[in-house]
Amino acid sequence: MFQTNYQLNERVIFRGQGVAEIINIVERNNLDYYVLKVFNKDVEFMVPTSNQTSIRRPIPETEVKEIFDFLGDKDFEIKKSNWNKRLREYTEKLKNGSIYDVATILKELSFAKMSKKLSFSEDKIYKQAKELIIQELVVSDNSNKSVIEIKLEECLK
Numbered sequence: 001m002f003q004t005n006y007q008l009n010e011r012v013i014f015r016g017q018g019v020a021e022i023i024n025i026v027e028r029n030n031l032d033y034y035v036l037k038v039f040n041k042d043v044e045f046m047v048p049t050s051n052q053t054s055i056r057r058p059i060p061e062t063e064v065k066e067i068f069d070f071l072g073d074k075d076f077e078i079k080k081s082n083w084n085k086r087l088r089e090y091t092e093k094l095k096n097g098s099i100y101d102v103a104t105i106l107k108e109l110s111f112a113k114m115s116k117k118l119s120f121s122e123d124k125i126y127k128q129a130k131e132l133i134i135q136e137l138v139v140s141d142n143s144n145k146s147v148i149e150i151k152l153e154e155c156l157k
Contacts, residue, residue: 005052006034011139012055014038014045015097019058019135025049039135058140059099067099067137071107072155078108083119090125099136105129110156 006012006022014020017038024035032049047054059067093101109126112118118126130152137148 005049006055006057011058012036013058013097013099013136014047014055015053016095017041017045018132019139020045020055040131054097056097058136061140061142064137064141067103067133068151068155070100070103071110071152076107076111078111083122087121087125090129094125094128094132099133102129102132106133106156 008022008025010022012020012022012034014036018041019039020036021039022034023037023044026033026035026046028046033046034049034055036045036047036055037043038045090105093105105125106129109118109122109129112122113126134145134148134152137143137152138145141148
């Protein structure tokens, strides 16, 4: 029982939810589960320890600069497609849980925001992507939220 890849009190990235802490490891119906407490939300999830695709470790501190460099790079193109298709793509990328996919969403919507007012759905996804990036970078960089927010705003100008 309890042969797991993650430890109690370890911070992990829970796909589509953000940073979570493993607050317990329990057995139910002969299966082991991580009990995750999601940061900034009053919610807990149980994830089977055998399901290694739902959670991952935060990026290492050495990759934080790469994320900021990627977000600050203005040499990119936004795909021209209708909003419904982009919405599906963005939703899939958010579910994927990759910080690079989330950074791509944030970068594209930040760029779009400079030239037009975002729709309600776009703004909601923009805010979600931004919060997911901030949460992970705070944990990875051992920094505080306000420092990361300032760096992020500088990159996205």
